[in-house]
Amino acid sequence: MDEEMIRRLLNREYPSGVRNSNTRTNDCPSVNRDLPQQSHVHEFAASTLFALAGNNRHNHRFSGVTSEIIPLPGGDHKHAILTNTDSFGHHHEVGVETGPAIDVGNGKHVHFVSGETTLDDFHFHQYQFTTLIQNPLIIECPCQCDCDCRRNNR
DSSP states (O other): OOHHHHHHHHTTOSSOSOOBOOOSOSOGGGSOTTSOBOOOOOEEEEEOOOEEETTEEEOOEEEEEOOSOEEOGGGOEEOEEEEEOOOSSSOOEEEEEOOSEEEEETTEEEEEEEEEOOOBTTBOOEEEEEOOOSSTTOOOOTTOSOSHHHHTTO
16 A cells, blocks of 8 residues: 555645635626635445455445546656455555556546555455546536536536
């Protein structure tokens, strides 16, 4: 697990500061354009690969929501994930950064994720999965605001 990534997550450095969520107004002109905007997140649900703990062959499940975007050179981005697995007499931690965005059409994307859990009960698990599509029920508004056309999917 990347200790620098965990430090940045705990210090809320991706991203930091006061942000304008655009969720409390229907009126595009009333949005304070001077505040940075919140970026998107992705849901995920995954299972680890099987491993042995003593004589018990088992796997774990985990789910959650990623961090907001972490900008990459060239205009792409990634996200951070920090969560625990479910318990099988023990649990593992999952701390990883996703890969860059993978276009799936219609302005939507997912991210590929792979890595290893923490070592617990004398073993670890590998995992690989993709995040779910960002904002799956929202059709992007041409003016990138939170007006009625976006919320009502017109």
